[in-house]
Amino acid sequence: MFRSHILVCGGTGCTSSNSLKIIDRFEELIAQNGLAEEVKVVRTGCFGLCERGPVVIVYPEGAFYTRIKVEDVDRIVSEHIIKGRIVNDLIYHEDDVKKEDAPALSEIGFYKKQHRVALRNCGVIDPENIDEYIAFDGYKALAKVLTEMTREEVIDTVKRSGLRGRGGAGFPTGTKWEFAYKSQSDKKYVACNGDEGDPGAFMDRSVFEGDPHAVLEAMAIAGYAVGADQGYIYVRAEYPIAVKRLQIAIDQAKEYGLLGNNIFGTDFNFDIEIRLGAGAFVCGEETALITSIEGNRGEPRPRPPFPAVKGIFGKPTMLNNVETYANIPQIILNGAEWFQSMGTEKSRGTKVFALGGKIVNTGLVEVPMGTTVREIVYDIGGGIPGGKKFKAAQTGGPSGGCIPASHLDTPIDYDSLMAIGSMMGSGGLIVMDEDNCMVDIAKFFLEFTVDESCGKCTPCRVGTRRMLEILEKITDGRGEDGDIEKLEELANTIKSTALCGLGQTAPNPVLSTLRYFRDEYEAHIYEKRCPAGHCKKLARIEIVADKCKGCSLCSRVCPVNAISGEIKKPFVIDQSKCIKCGACIEKCKFGAIIKK
Amino acid sequence: MKSIQELEAIRQRTLNTINMRKDNQNTRVVVGMATCGIAAGARPVLLKFMDEVANRNLSGVTVSQTGCIGFCRLEPIVEVYSPDKEKVTYVKVNPDMVGRIITDHIVNGKVVEEYTIGYYEKNNK
Numbered sequence: 035m036f037r038s039h040i041l042v043c044g045g046t047g048c049t050s051s052n053s054l055k056i057i058d059r060f061e062e063l064i065a066q067n068g069l070a071e072e073v074k075v076v077r078t079g080c081f082g083l084c085e086r087g088p089v090v091i092v093y094p095e096g097a098f099y100t101r102i103k104v105e106d107v108d109r110i111v112s113e114h115i116i117k118g119r120i121v122n123d124l125i126y127h128e129d130d131v132k133k134e135d136a137p138a139l140s141e142i143g144f145y146k147k148q149h150r151v152a153l154r155n156c157g158v159i160d161p162e163n164i165d166e167y168i169a170f171d172g173y174k175a176l177a178k179v180l181t182e183m184t185r186e187e188v189i190d191t192v193k194r195s196g197l198r199g200r201g202g203a204g205f206p207t208g209t210k211w212e213f214a215y216k217s218q219s220d221k222k223y224v225a226c227n228g229d230e231g232d233p234g235a236f237m238d239r240s241v242f243e244g245d246p247h248a249v250l251e252a253m254a255i256a257g258y259a260v261g262a263d264q265g266y267i268y269v270r271a272e273y274p275i276a277v278k279r280l281q282i283a284i285d286q287a288k289e290y291g292l293l294g295n296n297i298f299g300t301d302f303n304f305d306i307e308i309r310l311g312a313g314a315f316v317c318g319e320e321t322a323l324i325t326s327i328e329g330n331r332g333e334p335r336p337r338p339p340f341p342a343v344k345g346i347f348g349k350p351t352m353l354n355n356v357e358t359y360a361n362i363p364q365i366i367l368n369g370a371e372w373f374q375s376m377g378t379e380k381s382r383g384t385k386v387f388a389l390g391g392k393i394v395n396t397g398l399v400e401v402p403m404g405t406t407v408r409e410i411v412y413d414i415g416g417g418i419p420g421g422k423k424f425k426a427a428q429t430g431g432p433s434g435g436c437i438p439a440s441h442l443d444t445p446i447d448y449d450s451l452m453a454i455g456s457m458m459g460s461g462g463l464i465v466m467d468e469d470n471c472m473v474d475i476a477k478f479f480l481e482f483t484v485d486e487s488c489g490k491c492t493p494c495r496v497g498t499r500r501m502l503e504i505l506e507k508i509t510d511g512r513g514e515d516g517d518i519e520k521l522e523e524l525a526n527t528i529k530s531t532a533l534c535g536l537g538q539t540a541p542n543p544v545l546s547t548l549r550y551f552r553d554e555y556e557a558h559i560y561e562k563r564c565p566a567g568h569c570k571k572l573a574r575i576e577i578v579a580d581k582c583k584g585c586s587l588c589s590r591v592c593p594v595n596a597i598s599g600e601i602k603k604p605f606v607i608d609q610s611k612c613i614k615c616g617a618c619i620e621k622c623k624f625g626a627i628i629k630k
Numbered sequence: 631m632k633s634i635q636e637l638e639a640i641r642q643r644t645l646n647t648i649n650m651r652k653d654n655q656n657t658r659v660v661v662g663m664a665t666c667g668i669a670a671g672a673r674p675v676l677l678k679f680m681d682e683v684a685n686r687n688l689s690g691v692t693v694s695q696t697g698c699i700g701f702c703r704l705e706p707i708v709e710v711y712s713p714d715k716e717k718v719t720y721v722k723v724n725p726d727m728v729g730r731i732i733t734d735h736i737v738n739g740k741v742v743e744e745y746t747i748g749y750y751e752k753n754n755k
Contacts, residue, residue, distance in 0.1 A: 035647060035684035037676065037693045072680065094650040094658065094692045118663045118695040158651050168637060169644035177634045291632065299632040 036074040038115060041091045043157065045080030045243050046236070046275055047397075048087040052104060053077075056088055059107040064115070073115055079244015081157035083144055085396040086126060091157075096139050100126040128416075144395050147414050149376065151384045152200075152237075152360035153400045156244030161279050164286040167247040173292050175366035176251050179258055180298045183366075188259040189215055192362065194370035196382030201227055201318070201355030202430060202459040203535070204381070204448035210352060213342035214260040217350035222262035224253050225346065225353045227323055228269035228276070231315035232431030233482065234462030237386040238356035240398055242269065242276035245360065246283035250306060252362035254293065257304045260352045265306040268323050272313050280308055315432075315486035319534045320353050322488070333490045334534035357386055357461070377403030381447030389415050391464035392422065404445040407437055411465055422467040426550070430459025432479040432486075433539035435546025436472070455546045457539070471568035472551040473558055477505040479543040487536065494537030497528040501544060509569045513559035522548065567629060573614045574630045579604035581626035588618035588627060642689070650692045657691045657736055659683075662707040664698035670705035671724065678725040679708075682732045691736060704747065710735060719747045 042048075042057045060075045081089045086100035090110070097120045099110065106124055113119045128143055139145060150156075159166040167173070179188050193208025214222065226249060230238040241249065253265040269277055284306055287293040295303045309327045316322045317332040324346050326332035345351020361383060365373045377383050381403040387410060388398055394416030401410060407427055411417065418424055426436040429446075435456035437444065444450050448458050466475060480502045489495045501524050504517050525541030532538045548555060557563050564572040577588070577597075582604040589597035589605060596612045599605030607618075619627045650656070661667070661676045672695075679693045699707045704721035708731070711717050718741050720731060727745055734740045743749050 035680050035693070037680055037695065039648070039651060041651070072677070094694045116663070117665070117697055119697040159648070165640055165644040166648055168640045169648055171641070173637055174641075177637055181634065296632075298634065 036072060037094075038073045039093045040073060040075045040115075041078050041093065041157065042075065043079070043081050043087060043089045044077035044161075044275070045084075045156075045240060046273070047080065047084040048089060049275065051088050053088040055104050056090065056102055056107055059104050060111065063107060063111040067111065067116060069115065076160045077162070078159065079156040079161050080153075080240040080398055082148075082153070082240075082398040082400075083126075083395060084398065085394065089157075091139070092120075095120060098126045098137075098139050098142070099124045143416065144397075144399070144414055147405070147409060148400050149384050149402050150400045151364055151376075152241060152248075152357050152386055153244070153398070154364070155248065156240055159245065161244055161246055162282050164247060164283065164290060164292075167245070171367060172247055172363075173251055175363035176254050176258075176292065177298055178366055179255050180300045180302055185215065185259050185261065188255065188366070191370045192259070192365060195365045195373040196370075196377075196380075197358065197361055197365065197373065198381060198448060199355055200357035200361075200385065200461070202433065202457065204458060207354060207358055210342060210354070211256065211259050213340070214262075214350050214352035217343055219350050221264075221347075221349045222260055223346045223349055223351040224257045224260065224262045224265040225324070225327065225351055226253055226265065226267040226356060226359060227318065227320065227353055228267055228273075228356045229311050229318040229323060230270065230273075230356075230460060231318040231486070232433075232460045232462045234390045234428075234431050234464050235388045235460040237388055237398055237461055239273050239276050240386075241356050241360050242273065242280055246276075246280045247287065248360045248363060249280075249356055250283055250287050250293065252359035253306060254297070254304045255362055255366060256352055256354065256359070258302055260350075262352065263303045263305065265304065266309050266327050266346065267306060268309045268311055268317070268327055270313050271310040277308065277310065284308070314488070315482070316488040316534070316536050319536055321534065323353070324351060333488050334536070336533060355460075378445060378447045380449050385446070385458070385461055387461045387463045389463055389465070391428075392418050392467040392470070393465040394419050401446075403447045406443050406445050408442040410446070410463065411442070415465070418465065418467050422469065425466045425468050425470055426472065426475075428456075428464040428466065428475065428479075428543070429462065430457040430539075430542070431462045431464075432482045433457065433535070433542055434459040434462075435542045436466075436475070436550060438550040440550075455542075455549050457542070469566055469568065471509075471564050471566040472547040472554045473505065473509055473564075474566075474568055476544045476547045477502065477509060480505060480540070483536065483540040487540075491531075491533035491537060493528045493531040494533065494540060497524055497532075498537070498540050500524055501528075501541065505544070508555065508558045509564070509571065511558070511562050511569075511572045513555075513562075515559070517559055518548065518552070518555055563630075570614050574609065575607055575612055575614055575616070575619065576628060576630060577605055577607055578626050578628060581624050583624055583626075585623070587621050587623070591617045591621045593617065646684075646687065646689045649690070650694075657713070658711040659691065659693045659736070660709045660711065661693070661695045662697070662699040662705060662709075663695035664702075666698060666702035667705045667707065672706035674725045675706050675708065675723050675728060678728040679732070682728055686732065686737075688732075688736065701747070704750065707747075712739075720745045721747045721750050 090099040189211045197207040198204040317326050319334050322332045322334040341351040386400045426438045428436045484498050487494045584602040596608045706723045708720045708723045
């Protein structure tokens with residue numbers, strides 16, 4: 035027995051800010067002080083508050099230490115671990131206001147409104163120890179379905195729970211299971227889509243890293259329900275920690291007989307293998323993913339036939355997203371009614387969001403469906419740094435759209451996001467403030483899809499490139515009358531003619547920014563002006579004559595000799611030469627040079 | 631693993647060691663471990679508590695330490711917090727007393743009067 039557990043985040047975020055060295059130092063000091071029998075150091079998955087990483091939690095007190103450096107470990111051990119005194123100045127305090135008492139974890143604004151179902155074990159258990167997963171009711175749901183439930187009952191429970199696919203499109207999960215169940219075949223497969231392509235989302239990675247057994251258990255349950263004995267997890271090779279922990283988890287589950295033949299003494303057999311993806315966005319599309327698992331180049335094919343009829347190696351395949359699976363064991367254990375009690379009428383349960391962009395608490399949060407954008411951005415996310423004004427939030431990454439300030443109080447669920455021209459997507463939520471140019475944002479996402487287009491169909495391969503060219507023209511100040519209309523025409527054509535989800539959704543960022551920020555496009559085209567002051571080529575740097583003392587400092591720093599004038603008289607900038615580098619603004623001692 | 635019983639056994643065994651990580655209403659045994667407590671012999675007491683809790687396979691009991699409780703002359707001091715009950719403070723605790731505190735108080739809910747601070751103060755004036 036240990037009297038104290040030191041939990042150190044071993045997710046990708048904290049690992050890259052040195053959490054492994056922190057673990058080593060803890061272990062070293064604990065051994066030195068002869069505490070190895072009393073204190074246990076555990077490397078967990080992600081706690082969610084990545085902005086504050088590396089994160090360390092010491093139990094039983096639940097002391098929440100953030101932004102810990104290797105040097106801080108000595109103090110935590112000598113004060114907290116040896117003498118039982120919490121090191122208050124290393125504890126996380128909201129708004130950086132130091133208070134007498136360390137706040138309880140559940141009282142912190144970031145955690146207060148969260149409700150963790152898919153992430154319930156992330157940051158709590160050691161993901162490389164199957165016993166800890168079992169301790170928190172792990173594999174109990176699998177035992178329940180195998181010994182007490184028929185296949186139809188399992189499917190019915192998932193159906194009644196109202197769970198919808200967390201990969202983005204929101205297809206009812208139970209219905210998908212039923213399709214695969216009804217398909218007649220000598221062999222069926224279950225697959226897990228862990229090809230998290232949205233550059234702003236990392237919840238799937240966190241589930242793999244923090245609670246890999248939850249996915250394995252859910253896949254086995256799905257295998258039983260649809261009649262499959264083989265599962266594939268498709269995960270990106272660029273997630274090395276996730277891959278390693280998944281493999282450890284699979285090995286442990288096999289050793290315990292929780293995967294393999296005759297699980298729990300029944301005649302149910304199930305095995306899982308990992309397939310590594312090379313990091314192509316298109317492989318998140320189900321038919322491309324299946325093609326890639328088969329060992330071919332990842333390209334989509336037309337549907338139907340849907341994977342539930344004809345999937346991996348031509349056999350019926352049931353494919354779900356990582357987060358979808360992570361909900362399954364809880365639904366089986368607590369019942370469909372329990373899951374229904376969370377969320378909104380058409381979107382039950384919770385959703386994980388990856389907060390990024392201009393927001394204080396960058397990280398991973400899980401909230402009930404129907405939580406408003408405002409609650410996520412301000413109450414949980416801590417608002418926008420520097421007191422800047424909220425402009426929009428982009429959900430769904432390159433396939434999604436933006437939510438403007440006027441829709442801050444929209445409850446987030448599949449249908450209400452669709453109604454305002456965005457989409458749930460994988461759950462990336464990028465916050466933008468007044469300094470972001472919406473035309474530039476649209477261009478950024480389109481650059482991504484142009485890069486990632488697999489090239490199989492013309493609308494996507496050629497169409498998105500043409501759109502990008504128009505956007506580049508606009509942000510370069512060469513936009514002309516009719517460009518917006520051309521963008522809209524292209525967007526609508528691509529949407530209705532592209533082969534797969536990648537192409538069909540690629541125009542979304544453009545369409546949604548046009549819908550809410552058309553004035554910004556128009557300002558770029560007709561006034562040759564970027565309202566956010568972001569687009570370099572449209573910026574104008576000018577010298578305010580009243581303020582200029584004629585010191586000549588600016589003309590000497592200008593790399594292209596665009597500034598000239600007579601000493602002690604106001605200088606002027608030759609706009610045809612100026613490259614808008616801003617060097618003169620930095621140098622001017624009188625604040626006489628401004629960017630428009 | 632061929633049965634649910636085996637799964638349940640692993641669950642119980644591991645849960646006892648890790649349930650301190652969940653916010654739950656446990657019985658907490660807290661040992662004062664500032665310089666004064668350590669000098670007075672708090673560490674063997676703490677270790678004895680940990681051993682006893684582990685050996686008896688008690689679930690829902692956490693053993694932890696705290697800083698100076700204030701009564702340095704009565705160290706080692708052990709405080710027992712039970713859900714919905716008043717805190718009980720034991721003073722001048724040595725490892726031999728631990729067994730009784732566990733059996734009488736933690737398992738059976740009967741406070742060991744003669745080890746408490748009130749009893750000590752009354753009889754040592």
